[in-house]
Amino acid sequence: MKLTVCYFASMRDLAACDRETIDSDATTPAELYRELRTRHPFPHRQSELAVAIDDEITPWETPLSAEAEVSLLPPVSGG
Amino acid sequence: MKLTVCYFASMRDLAACDRETIDSDATTPAELYRELRTRHPFPHRQSELAVAIDDEITPWETPLSAEAEVSLLPPVSGG
Amino acid sequence: MEAFALASERLDIDSLIRQLDDPAAGALVLFHGRVRNHHQGRAVTGLDYHAHMALAAREGSRLLDQLQAAHPTCRIVARHRIGMLPVGEVAFWVGVTSAHRAEAFAACEDCVRQVKSRVPIWKKEHYSDASTAWLEQTVLKAEPL
């Protein structure tokens, strides 16, 4: 299944890209993140991140559909 | 004993003056205020007012000295 | 800059903020108390502020010293207008800078409350029917010596 993954802040630096399109068998963001940690040196445990699918923050066990855009969101620091 | 009494806000309107110099036998501001209520239609009970002698807020039983300037201060409403 | 002052002219708020400015202070909390167009159901056209000038200047400065001591991470400045003010005008202004926002909010709210209750300032409301009334809200207290 083709998915687009978007990275922000420290994760963007570690992935060395804003976004990438990957082919994945992951059925949930939780599975996808386990897979991505084998590709990039992300230090965050899943519980330290939030995930958005198509610009909506969502639980980690939400089913992924093809063409979904998945954003990984490290802890925020606005203000 | 000659005293100067200064009025503010509603008490100034009721006394129809900013200040007046009076001859009084009052030995404390409390006695003075009882006397002033016979001269002006002040509605305030003493407990609703504060009093300053020579620009210092002071208890009602503070002894008055000659030439003192006594300010009667109705409840404030700044802000 | 004086921590507290009475002002008979319009407040130059940009200038006050510039004087408060401090590159170490991340949080700036401001309070603008403005003349409202209504009070207790009546249409208000303006407020006329009077003070016991000497006592208000002294009590205000003393109060700001106490607030500064109570909120040591903050810098606190307050200004209060005197005279006739139209609706919308800033009658009372408090500015607080701090490295920490919670402290800045606490100090600002504390300052607003205490200036309103401890400084000898009075306001007369002018209503749309041309009548007026002095507001009397908080009895001043002599501070324990």
Add this chain to the structure above:
Amino acid sequence: MEAFALASERLDIDSLIRQLDDPAAGALVLFHGRVRNHHQGRAVTGLDYHAHMALAAREGSRLLDQLQAAHPTCRIVARHRIGMLPVGEVAFWVGVTSAHRAEAFAACEDCVRQVKSRVPIWKKEHYSDASTAWLEQTVLKAEPL
């Protein structure tokens, strides 16, 4: 005027205040969150703010709607800068008007806290030795549906 927006240009605070202005509102409480020159003992020369733009705009608007509902006597507006900001620059601004000062203070502080913890914005600190670090402070939560 939008209740929440991200801004890539310097905030025009006078214009924001004019738009918030309401003759029925006596109390105006403002928060300016500015770039500090230090953090945890290190000299900071600037902050670079990034956001998930689409999500931040949406979460910010949703949050402001919720704050507005929680503080019905208030009018609340918030702006957050994006991009590289020097020391002293206003990165985050909240303005609240209300007829009642206690409500205005509560709504302003509430808005500051919630924008900081619920909107996907990140800052990278730039230090005087030319090094940088992303700050990571609050884990975002999915809202219950």
